[in-house]
Amino acid sequence: METQECPISVEHPDQAINMENHVTLFNPDPEKAYQEAQRLVNVVSSRCTGPGYLSTINGKVYPRIEWWASVSASLGLFPRVLYSKRIERDDEIAYEAKVEVHRNGLIISSGEAMCSNREARWRTADEYAIKSMAITRASGKSYRTPLSFLAVMAGLEVTPAEEMPHEESASKEDCSEQRATDKQIEKLGSLVNDDRLTFEEQTKLRGALMKGLTKSRASEFMTYLFGESVRKGGEWVQISDGVLKARTQTRK
Numbered sequence: 001m002e003t004q005e006c007p008i009s010v011e012h013p014d015q016a017i018n019m020e021n022h023v024t025l026f027n028p029d030p031e032k033a034y035q036e037a038q039r040l041v042n043v044v045s046s047r048c049t050g051p052g053y054l055s056t057i058n059g060k061v062y063p064r065i066e067w068w069a070s071v072s073a074s075l076g077l078f079p080r081v082l083y084s085k086r087i088e089r090d091d092e093i094a095y096e097a098k099v100e101v102h103r104n105g106l107i108i109s110s111g112e113a114m115c116s117n118r119e120a121r122w123r124t125a126d127e128y129a130i131k132s133m134a135i136t137r138a139s140g141k142s143y144r145t146p147l148s149f150l151a152v153m154a155g156l157e158v159t160p161a162e163e164m165p166h167e168e169s170a171s172k173e174d175c176s177e178q179r180a181t182d183k184q185i186e187k188l189g190s191l192v193n194d195d196r197l198t199f200e201e202q203t204k205l206r207g208a209l210m211k212g213l214t215k216s217r218a219s220e221f222m223t224y225l226f227g228e229s230v231r232k233g234g235e236w237v238q239i240s241d242g243v244l245k246a247r248t249q250t251r252k
Helices: 030-047 065-074 127-153 172-176 182-189 199-211 215-226 243-251
Strands: 054-057 060-063 078-089 092-103 106-116 229-232 235-238
Touching (some): 054 199
16 A cells, blocks of 8 residues: 655745845854854753763764754754655555755755664554654754764764664673762853863763763863862861863963
């Protein structure tokens, strides 16, 4: 039985090549554009965290569709599903979808993707779920084209998590450790834009905060940044300086 679905048939008029159609996501001035992008990444890094937005797969952190959607919405980018149709194959449930991203009526990017019950993760899934995942993957691809640089700035992989073949939770060792304290997270979070840190250090710190820090990992960052302290006679005594103190003294 034919089960193909094409809910809308879209014909796009040719978009004249003029300055009005050259949509910029940030300020046209390069320096201001970078500052705006960095500010957005900082907000996203503090709010779009945890398994609802990110997936840890083989030790790397990938943004989920919710992360991409949050970033795109803040920039006025919104998706439009062109179609989600079943691909007729023997003994297989497979759907193909195409999604476009629009801003102010203009097409910014598009993406195509598919999902099949021959994939290990979808072998026993209902048909509606397979169709939905095809749309989700196509949406992720359409977001990735204009926004991948923001994922890099946030210390994430640029491939949408839904495109990865399988998902693994954090290692048992990480799961068994206690989560970093609110005080540790707040202290480290205040440093993601500190100009005493290199861009690489800021990126690593931001990525670690988004992934979720354990107490031991947070302590490593604290020691590197602020120095090492030991407890002597009921008091904490600093026995080494961190990079922040050294760099602050250099500036004076």
